[in-house]
Amino acid sequence: MTQKNTIAVLGGGSFGTAIANIIAGNGHDTRQWMRNADKAAKCQEARENSFYLPGVPLHENVQVTSDLQAAVQDCEIVFVAIPSSSFREVVRLSAPSLQENCILVSTTKGIEPGGFKFMSNVLHEEVPGARVGVLSGPNFAKEIVANHYTATVVASEQEDVCRTIQQVLHSDTFRVYSSEDVFGVELAGSLKNIYAIVTGMAAAIGVGQNTNSLLITRSLAEMMRFADALGADPMSLIGLAGVGDLILTCSSDLSRNYRVGYMVGQGKPLEQAIADIGQVAEGVNTVKLIKHKADELGVYMPLVSAIHAILFEKCPIPEVIKGLMSGAQTFDVAYSVKN
Ligand SMILES: NC(=O)C1=CN([C@@H]2O[C@H](COP(=O)(O)OP(=O)(O)OC[C@H]3O[C@@H](n4cnc5c(N)ncnc54)[C@H](O)[C@@H]3O)[C@@H](O)[C@H]2O)C=CC1
Numbered sequence: 456m457t458q459k460n461t462i463a464v465l466g467g468g469s470f471g472t473a474i475a476n477i478i479a480g481n482g483h484d485t486r487q488w489m490r491n492a493d494k495a496a497k498c499q500e501a502r503e504n505s506f507y508l509p510g511v512p513l514h515e516n517v518q519v520t521s522d523l524q525a526a527v528q529d530c531e532i533v534f535v536a537i538p539s540s541s542f543r544e545v546v547r548l549s550a551p552s553l554q555e556n557c558i559l560v561s562t563t564k565g566i567e568p569g570g571f572k573f574m575s576n577v578l579h580e581e582v583p584g585a586r587v588g589v590l591s592g593p594n595f596a597k598e599i600v601a602n603h604y605t606a607t608v609v610a611s612e613q614e615d616v617c618r619t620i621q622q623v624l625h626s627d628t629f630r631v632y633s634s635e636d637v638f639g640v641e642l643a644g645s646l647k648n649i650y651a652i653v654t655g656m657a658a659a660i661g662v663g664q665n666t667n668s669l670l671i672t673r674s675l676a677e678m679m680r681f682a683d684a685l686g687a688d689p690m691s692l693i694g695l696a697g698v699g700d701l702i703l704t705c706s707s708d709l710s711r712n713y714r715v716g717y718m719v720g721q722g723k724p725l726e727q728a729i730a731d732i733g734q735v736a737e738g739v740n741t742v743k744l745i746k747h748k749a750d751e752l753g754v755y756m757p758l759v760s761a762i763h764a765i766l767f768e769k770c771p772i773p774e775v776i777k778g779l780m781s782g783a784q785t786f787d788v789a790y791s792v793k794n
C-alpha cells in the first residue's frame with residue numbers, strides 16, 4: 456500500500472459495512488457512520504453489524520459512530536452508501552464538515568425520487584466543486600465479505616479520482632476497473648434493478664432457462680436504447696456495471712430486487728414484499744421513474760411497461776405476458792460499432 460488515508464463510509468447497511476471492511480483491511484483508518492446511536496454503539500462494541508451482516512467480524516480498523524461530523528472531518532475520501540431516498544439529506548448534513556478537496560464516492564444504485572437525478576448529480580449540487588466518483592458493479596455485499604473474487608467499476612470525470620479509489624479498494628479478492636462515463640455507469644447500476652424484479656417474478660411463476668435468457672438479453676437491449684436516448688454511451692452498458700450486474704442480480708435470490716419480484720410473482724402484495732425484505736430494493740422506485748421518462752422520450756421499453764403494469768396498475772401477470780409475447784418482432788441487435 457502506498458499511502459494510509461482516513462476514510463469515512465456513510466451508511467450502516469450491508470454494502471456500507473462491506474466497503475468499510477475492504478478499506479480497513481487495506482490498512483486505512485476507517486470510520487463507518489450510521490444514524491442510529493444505539494446500533495452504532497452495539498456494532499462498535501460487538502465488532503459486528505448483526506442486523507445486516509450477521510456473523511461477519513468488523514475489521515479492527517473500522518470505528519463505528521453515529522456522529523456525522525466526527526465521521527467525515529479530516530477524511531480524504533468519503534463513500535456514501537445511503538439509499539437514494541435519503542442520500543441528499545445525509546450528504547447535505549455532512550457537507551459543512553467535509554474537508555476541502557475530499558473525494559466523494561456514491562455506491563448507491565438508484566435515482567432520486569421526485570425527479571430524475573442520479574447520485575453524482577446530488578453530490579455535485581450539495582457539495583459544489585467536489586471531486587466525485589461512483590462505484591457500481593456485480594457486488595453482493597454478502598459475497599464481498601465472504602472474500603469471493605469480485606470486481607467493480609469506479610467512474611469519474613477525474614482520472615486521479617479513479618486511480619485513488621482503485622488503490623484504496625484493491626485487495627487479493629477485490630478488483631476495481633475504471634471508467635470515464637459516470638452517467639453510463641450510474642444508469643447501468645440503477646436500470647438493472649428493474650430487470651432483477653422481472654426475472655425474480657418470472658422464477659416465481661416457474662419459467663425455464665430459455666425464458667430467463669430471453670429476459671436478460673432483451674433487458675440489455677432496453678437498457679442500451681434508454682442510455683442512447685439520454686445521450687449516454689450505450690457501450691458502457693456492456694461492462695461490469697451493466698451486463699455484469701444484470702447477470703448477477705437477474706440470477707440470484709441474494710438480490711433484494713429479485714426477491715421482491717419473486718414474492719409479488721407468488722401473489723404477495725408489493726408493500727408486503729418490501730416490508731418482508733426489510734432492506735432497500737431500489738428497483739421499485741426506479742421502475743416508476745424510468746417508465747415516466749421512457750414515455751416522455753418515446754423510448755420503447757416493453758419490459759419496463761410490463762413490470763410497471765403489474766406492480767402499479769394492478770394488471771394480471773398472464774395478461775401482461777400475453778401482451779409481451781404478441782408485441783412486434785423487431786431487430787435482435789440494434790447497435791453496431793461505427794468507425
Ligand atoms: N447490498 C448490496 O449487496 C449492494 C448495495 N448497493 C447499493 O448500496 C446502497 C445502500 O444499500 P445497502 O447498504 O445494501 O442498503 P441496506 O438496506 O442494507 O441499508 C441501508 C442503510 O441506510 C440507512 N439509512 C436509510 N435512510 C437513512 C437516513 N435518512 N439517514 C441515515 N441512514 C439511513 C439504513 O438505516 C441502513 O443502515 C443501495 O443504493 C444499493 O443499491 C450496491 C451494491 C451492492
Ligand SMILES: O=C(CO)COP(=O)(O)O
Nearest residue numbers: 592593594595710711712
Ligand atoms: O446491486 C447489487 C449487487 O450488485 C445488490 O442488488 P440488490 O439491491 O437487488 O440486492
